Amino acid sequence: xxxxxxxxxxxxxxxxxxxxxxxxxxxxxxxxxxxxxxxxxxxxxxxxxxxxxxxxxxxxxxxxxxxxxxxxxxxxxxxxxxxx
Numbered sequence: 001x002x003x004x005x006x007x008x009x010x011x012x013x014x015x016x017x018x019x020x021x022x023x024x025x026x027x028x029x030x031x032x033x034x035x036x037x038x039x040x041x042x043x044x045x046x047x048x049x050x051x052x053x054x055x056x057x058x059x060x061x062x063x064x065x066x067x068x069x070x071x072x073x074x075x076x077x078x079x080x081x082x083x084x
Contacts, residue, residue, distance in 0.1 A: 002031040005065035006074045009058040010045065011038045019076055034070070036061055045077055 006023055008015050016035045023033045038057040042050035062073040 002028070002071045003034065003069065004031060004072045004074060005034045005036060005061075005068070005070040006076050007058055007061045007065070008035060008037050009041065009054040009061075009075060009077050010043055011041045012043045013037055015077075023074075 004023075004027070006019060008019055016037065020033060020035050023035075027033055038054060038061065041054045041057045045051050045054060058075055062075065065073045
């Protein structure tokens with residue numbers, strides 16, 4: 001089984017359900033999708049400050065995914081096509 005970690009780079013889980021539904025729709029049957037948010041960071045990515053504030057914890061979440069043995073990491077936010 002493959003395990004993919006999806007980092008939603010905000011510190012709220014309000015986007016997790018729609019992102020999970022989208023990922024589940026396109027994943028292979030033998031792939032597990034794990035959605036995670038930041039422990040610290042902005043609640044949204046509206047301004048350059050928010051994006052800068054989210055960068056380090058987002059990279060740390062990706063590194064944690066690697067340490068946990070995930071086969072891949074997706075960084076997903078509404079500012080890109082992943083959230084649409």
